[in-house]
Amino acid sequence: MAPRHDIAHLGHVQLLTPDVEGSVEFCTDFLGLRVVGSDGDVVYLHAWDDYQHHTLSLRAHRHAGIGRTHLRAASPEALTARVAALEAAERGIGWADGEPGFGPTYLFTDPDGHEFGLYYEAEWFECAEDIRPALKNQAAAYPGNGVPVRRLDHVNFLGRVPVDNRDFLVDTLGAMTTEQIVLDDGTIAGAWTTFTNKSYDLVYTRDNLGLAGRLHHIAFAADSRADILRACDVALDQGVFIETGPHKxxxxxxxxxxxxxxxxxxxxxxxxxxxLILAPDWQRVDWTEAERAKGQAWGLRTIESFHTHGTPTAAELAREADR
Structure with missing residues (x-):
């Protein structure tokens, strides 16, 4: 098992989209992110309280999905140690130049084929005068449009065998498993892991289509429940499709x-x-199949598309295979 806290936090994410213009409009008008740069077919966006150069990059692609998930190491020494562990696990791809604002990045994959980048050097967000906050401990002024989201919170991957991905994060990167779903036959159907004192950073849930390398969702943190309730009305006004919620x-x-x-x-x-998970000896919470069948906390049934929709879709993966 790798030592805890060599990974400082979930850094930034690259999403693939076949509709860059529409995705950028969604991110700015609905999520309240700000465009901070572009390079060819990639657009970089920043959440208002992210200390780093950007929070999200959108890359034009034939289909949707997640391009790469970036993690920041806690120190240069931690970066060196984790790269050695990844190479020993034979999951490494190699070094690459980082995205704008980020230094050398070591690329690797999880057992399901999702691509990751691990880095240490990071450029802090340079705030322009027109968005300079009154509170100097805040990265940028609170936007007046959209939700707006404060920061990237977590990534939920779809995986063929969630337990393999869970163990990979624990053994090579020092993650802690905080909660998981255990089916009646002992299968792990989902695992929630953290590198920090947050209760989760990366999640793997079982891909019921048996496909590899797909995304379930990325999540952004809002300041309050009221912001999420307001987001429902904003979504209605902007024609954003609500799949499920609000709920707990x-x-x-x-x-x-x-x-x-x-x-x-x-x-x-x-x-x-x-x-927050403050206990260094946190006792993992296992949820049974019967408990999950009850639905969400207040009784909302889990919507069927939650078990079937992922990006890229099965049809898109089939077309990619034909290529």
Missing amino acids: HAIQQTFFLYVYEPGGNRIELCNPGAR
């Missing part, structure tokens, strides 16, 4: 709203972004 999860107790962005990726708005 039983697992991790997150107050949630799920929507689709124009490229087809599922986006969650959540509050609190995550509970």
Whole structure:
């Protein structure tokens, strides 16, 4: 098992989209992110309280999905140690130049084929005068449009075998498993892991179609439940599709709203972004099949598309295979 806290936090995410213009409009008008740059077919966006250069990059692609998930190491020494562990596990791809604002990035994959980047060097967000906050401990002024979301919170991947991905994060990167779903036959159907004192950063839930490398959703933290309730009205006004919610999860107790962005990726708005896990000897919470059958915390049934929709879709993966 790797030492805890070599990974400082979930850094930033690259999403793939077949509709860059629509996805950017969604991110700015609905989520309240700000465009901070572009490079060819990639657009970089910043959440108002993210200390780093950008929070999200959108890359034009034939289909939706997640391009790469970036993690920041806690120190140069931690980066070196984790790269060694990844190479020993034979999951490494190699070093690459980081995205704008980020230094050398070591690329690797999880057992399901999702691509990750691990880095340490990071450029802090340079705030322009017109968005300079009154509170100097805040990255940028609170936007006057959209939700707006404060920061990236977590990523939920679909995986063929969630337990393999869970163990990979624990053994090579030092993650802690905080909660999981255990079916009657002992199968792990979902695992919630953290690198920090947040209750979860990366999640793997079983891909019921048996496909690999797909995304369930990425999540952004809103300041309050009131922000999420307001987001429902904003979504209505802007024609954003609401898949399910607002409601409260039983697992991790997150107050949630799920929507689709124009490229087809599922986006969650959540509050609190995550509970705090302060106990160094946290006792993992296992949820049974019967407990999950009860639905969400207040009784809302889990919507069927939650078990079937992922990006890329099965049809898109089939077309990619034909290529």
